[in-house]
Amino acid sequence: MKCAICRNGTTQNGYTSIVLERDETTLVFKQIPAQICDNCGEEYISSAVNKTLLERANKEVDRGILLEMIKFTPLQAYNSQYV
Numbered sequence: 001m002k003c004a005i006c007r008n009g010t011t012q013n014g015y016t017s018i019v020l021e022r023d024e025t026t027l028v029f030k031q032i033p034a035q036i037c038d039n040c041g042e043e044y045i046s047s048a049v050n051k052t053l054l055e056r057a058n059k060e061v062d063r064g065i066l067l068e069m070i071k072f073t074p075l076q077a078y079n080s081q082y083v
């Protein structure tokens with residue numbers, strides 16, 4: 001798709017990392033499937049993936065995790081569509 005930020009680039013399939021912080025918990029999600037602009041580098045994440053990230057983050061916050069690196073697998077994204 002065409003990039004909504006720079007309006008010049010086209011997005012490509014790729015992977016990104018996201019850091020989520022809430023209270024004392026810091027979560028680093030790796031290998032998140034994303035569409036990345038080949039011009040400005042803007043990253044677009046699908047709503048299904050975003051929802052999975054937030055659900056996972058809530059669980060980790062409940063567990064009292066301070067810092068965790070999480071590899072995001074496609075399986076999680078797949079499951080999230082049926083929750």
Ligand SMILES: [Zn+2]
Nearest residue numbers: 003006037040
């Ligand atoms: Zn762009």
